[in-house]
Amino acid sequence: MAAALDNDDLDAILLGDDDNAAAFLRLLPHPADIVEILRAVDLRHWPRLLRLVFDEGERAETVTLLDEGERQALLSLLSSEEIGQLVKNLETDDATDVLEDLSPRDQAEALQSLLPADRERVEELLRFDPDTAGGLMQIERAQVKITATVQDAIDCVRALVEDDIGVHVVYVVDEEERLIGTVELSRLVLTKPDRLIADLVEAPLVKVMPDTDQEQVARIFKKYGIYSLPVVDKESRLLGRIVHDDVIDVVVEEAEEDALKQAGTSAEELLYRDQVFPVARIRLPWLIVTLMGSLVSGLLIHAFQHVLREALVLASFVPVITAMGGNVGTQSATILTRGLATGRVHIAEVPRILLRELRVGLVMGLVCGIGVGIIATFFFGETSPMLGLVVCVSMIGAMMTAATVGTLAPATMMRFGVDPAIASGPFVTTANDSIGIVIYMSTAIFFLQHLPHAAP
């Protein structure tokens, strides 16, 4: 919708007269379209536009379709009565998502607006970490005892469908609520109502505990191509289910967060559109940290200035050595980080990977080092006969060290519970800049000292 209208037209409608804006919002076929419209205007207009959405259910769903950062920012602009109204119209998992963004006081107030039964369920869900299976699951599901008939299961589905809750599978439990298996809706359709559910039940392919990390949940959905996933407690009692659409959100948002984190920013800045200072404030801390790192490189150059003074031509190859070290390190770090993130690589395999990266670094260092060495000799060979050799040897050294740093940095971060996505960004690059300079200058000194009269 947003793309069909000119941005200025859209601003005129949305930021002008309330009646016009409300009429426009009513034309949108789905709350997801309202989300797109909100994203086209500044955050400060969101509460007003949201209030203009006529249908309460639609208004509540709009809020759940926002990304986490957007939702947090919006909620901070709403009154606790308004939040209470929203929460009342949501399914348990979505209500929990909204409530966990609130301060304890606002949360308690909003909880009061729920019916006692719902409140209890939501309070239960609030106890789980939002980034785990428990945080993703919803309590609503079709569930029958193993002694039930197909008709019982159909009645259970009816109750959910009347509440507009999607059902594709009926969970079957024993007397103690322990999960026995599932029955696909397509099986129910094909079976006579007086048959026993026990004749149809299939063992669940996979189930998870509530403390399973959300990335692990996403991997399970991808691995098995499933539609929903039951969450059970230690005694195998069914607690809830995770549905595929929440998992797509997790996958997309994690990929987004990783990409932004590597560049030293976060999804938060997307909220600020054209506001310069908040965006700069989000990006600066990380820039300042990398600035410190680059000052170390500068300090090293300063420490080696006597070498440069003797052979200024060395300075020309500093950017070449540091750039290649940075790039090789980024490659190694990215390969390992992605492997760890997708579960393809286990932390125990790091020694094997390090060995491979070192060997790959050696091969690539030989190719690049010999190439650059020839170039250096061709251009500066007459005045600086050793320059080619110094550049070649230090390039190989710098690239092998860079591969080592690129592999060890994310592995170490992971050990200490830091997200390794940060490591494949400029931290590795900055570290490799400094290391490259030391290797390059030391190599130059070695050749200067050991081969006098052959200064590079």
Next chain:
Amino acid sequence: MAAALDNDDLDAILLGDDDNAAAFLRLLPHPADIVEILRAVDLRHWPRLLRLVFDEGERAETVTLLDEGERQALLSLLSSEEIGQLVKNLETDDATDVLEDLSPRDQAEALQSLLPADRERVEELLRFDPDTAGGLMQIERAQVKITATVQDAIDCVRALVEDDIGVHVVYVVDEEERLIGTVELSRLVLTKPDRLIADLVEAPLVKVMPDTDQEQVARIFKKYGIYSLPVVDKESRLLGRIVHDDVIDVVVEEAEEDALKQAGTSAEELLYRDQVFPVARIRLPWLIVTLMGSLVSGLLIHAFQHVLREALVLASFVPVITAMGGNVGTQSATILTRGLATGRVHIAEVPRILLRELRVGLVMGLVCGIGVGIIATFFFGETSPMLGLVVCVSMIGAMMTAATVGTLAPATMMRFGVDPAIASGPFVTTANDSIGIVIYMSTAIFFLQHLPHAAP
């Protein structure tokens, strides 16, 4: 499973006696588990292990669960009879995925192994680009005419369930096969078999044409949280459906590909595990391109060596200026690339974003430039009174230019049909290195010339 066993144990079982390996593979509950096992050993063992999978259907499904690069590599090791056997056991979309990786001759041979009706459907699907809705869709679906009864729809579901094809929705079409709407299975369960389907049908929330890009398809699934998406032709005739699990694959694999592409490598290298030369061969082309870029930086340093000779202390701040330019450029490029990839930002908004990035660059440049300027003055102020000013001014200039390059590079690549993910990698960094050096050296010359006796 793979994690529960030691890697050496696993190797011993899988690479040893055929009977042991076959018995082990039979213990695995799902083809997705076989995929994990394959990934733990080198590619050259895959054909043998696959032949040891007893059940034909399971063997075929294993192949469909591989990533695209893995599947291509495996197929190149199988005979055309073996591929024909696999394809026979697959649903249309999966058969198409396998066939489109083959050479025209192998493809024609494998097509012969299909039943004529299936062959026709698969040949139809092969005409679509694999990265579009047409390439993702499957032909199998529950479909009834608008004049049908609920019982007709149930019979249609039965036929699919007997073929083990997942159904959650029945598509309703008119006499010309044009899509009218859908009926959820949960509605079918709750309705008497003699009712007309016309009473239950709901208009489809969203549908796509077969040439819709797969990233757009993924966005639609995320936006609406849907389970499946109908694909229609220009006359609105239903062609097939895309199901959620194929979309999760797209999202995960695109995120993976983007991350690897930014670091100048590709998912292909994951196939080679510990083989050094193939991995180096994949990473080298891009390294050599960035090497050329860094040589330009070196050349620039060389061109400005008379400035350095006059004030060698300038050399110490070269890595600081280039590192900060690179980092700011990466931030700008990442923000724009992610915005374009998620559809949050439209290419028409680039001028607005450029303006914001310039202003953000200015603010961050002021903070970092003044900070580094003070540091430079503190340490070198006595001997080089102007150094702080030179560093400060050129830092601001370099950071603003870097923000510009970081914004324009992905936008330009997008215009010319190149994936902008490449731009936020070291191409931007390398370009900004050179630009930073020119700005820094020019600033130094300016102050050297215009303020004589105040050399930095």
